[in-house]
Amino acid sequence: xxxxxxxxxxxxxxxxxxxxxxxxxxxxxxxxxxxxxxxxxxxxxxxxxxxxxxxxxxxxxxxxxxxxxxxxxxxxxxxxxxxxxxxxxxxxxxxxxxxxxxxxxxxxxxxxxxxxxxxxxxxxxxxxxxxxxxxxxxxxxxxxxxxxxxxxxxxxxxxxxxxxxxxxx
Amino acid sequence: xxxxxxxxxxxxxxxxxxxxxxxxxxxxxxxxxxxxxxxxxxxxxxxxxxxxxxxxxxxxxxxxxxxxxxxxxxxxxxxxxxxxxxxxxxxxxxxxxxxxxxxxxxxxxxxxxxxxxxxxxxxxxxxxxxxxxxxxxxxxxxxxxxxxxxxxxxxxxxxxxxxxxxxxx
Numbered sequence: 303x304x305x306x307x308x309x310x311x312x313x314x315x316x317x318x319x320x321x322x323x324x325x326x327x328x329x330x331x332x333x334x335x336x337x338x339x340x341x342x343x344x345x346x347x348x349x350x351x352x353x354x355x356x357x358x359x360x361x362x363x364x365x366x367x368x369x370x371x372x373x374x375x376x377x378x379x380x381x382x383x384x385x386x387x388x389x390x391x392x393x394x395x396x397x398x399x400x401x402x403x404x405x406x407x408x409x410x411x412x413x414x415x416x417x418x419x420x421x422x423x424x425x426x427x428x429x430x431x432x433x434x435x436x437x438x439x440x441x442x443x444x445x446x447x448x449x450x451x452x453x454x455x456x457x458x459x460x461x462x463x464x465x466x467x468x469x470x471x
Numbered sequence: 472x473x474x475x476x477x478x479x480x481x482x483x484x485x486x487x488x489x490x491x492x493x494x495x496x497x498x499x500x501x502x503x504x505x506x507x508x509x510x511x512x513x514x515x516x517x518x519x520x521x522x523x524x525x526x527x528x529x530x531x532x533x534x535x536x537x538x539x540x541x542x543x544x545x546x547x548x549x550x551x552x553x554x555x556x557x558x559x560x561x562x563x564x565x566x567x568x569x570x571x572x573x574x575x576x577x578x579x580x581x582x583x584x585x586x587x588x589x590x591x592x593x594x595x596x597x598x599x600x601x602x603x604x605x606x607x608x609x610x611x612x613x614x615x616x617x618x619x620x621x622x623x624x625x626x627x628x629x630x631x632x633x634x635x636x637x638x639x640x
Contacts, residue, residue, distance in 0.1 A: 315606070315613070319610070319612045319613040320601075323616045326615075329623045331542075333623055333626065373497030425478050430626070435615060439618075441484070442611035443615055449604060450599060454495075
């Protein structure tokens with residue numbers, strides 16, 4: 303990308319919306335993480351990985367597929383998976399038949415953990431987010447998120463060489 | 472908190488909005504971080520700390536005040552500040568006159584770094600977020616974020632004992 307001569311600074315209403323979004327995001331992430339640690343003994347990052355696996359066929363995914371689904375850098379996911387394997391939440395199986403990387407599978411302990419954590423987490427999401435929003439705001443949130451994700455996915459698809467989280471699994 | 476007998480699961484539209492929000496958030500964070508690393512050699516976490524300090528009187532803040540402004544756990548901030556100090560972006564000064572913790576100050580190198588990174592970052596935020604939204608959606612985003620942050624701040628204020636990010640600095 304080339305530098306533009308003059309940056310298009312945000313207008314006051316955009317600046318206010320952006321700061322409010324960053325503030326919400328930081329506080330919501332911290333609060334949901336704290337609540338989950340307290341009630342279920344796992345982090346939101348643990349939970350996100352377990353949810354992805356539990357919803358997938360055979361409860362297993364390739365590392366790159368998981369990185370893409372979570373939107374995480376591969377190095378971050380790799381550290382996360384090592385810690386989760388040590389705690390018996392997931393297991394790894396190397397696949398000799400191709401080069402597309404190891405399979406990550408949900409263990410029985412991992413499944414029990416995600417099933418036990420889900421009800422409290424949903425209650426927290428409802429309490430902090432959806433109890434505060436009316437139906438129009440719920441629709442607006444989805445529309446905003448889809449519009450932003452659309453341009454990010456397009457930027458990712460156009461990128462060459464592509465980073466890990468855009469790679470085909 | 473006591474366990475409720477039946478969790479109030481999310482309705483389909485809420486579930487769709489929540490997943491879209493999580494997806495946007497993961498992808499936007501990853502993309503803004505990658506762009507900033509590429510253009511400016513610092514992470515979004517580095518940038519967030521530098522922005523807070525640069526906007527503060529005398530370009531210095533106490534650690535707890537900074538943790539609260541960022542919405543971060545104190546342990547995360549502590550690791551982050553150690554790395555930033557090693558790279559000469561910030562400096563620490565212990566304050567012997569009271570027990571409210573060290574001051575964190577912006578160095579000249581830190582100020583040059585944040586000023587150099589800001590234009591590209593604003594351009595990226597505009598490209599990925601605000602170029603995708605109309606004026607009504609910008610207003611809706613701010614309203615949604617303020618509603619959620621309001622209940623999180625209230626939950627934080629009601630908490631006892633309070634965690635670090637709620638503490639008075």
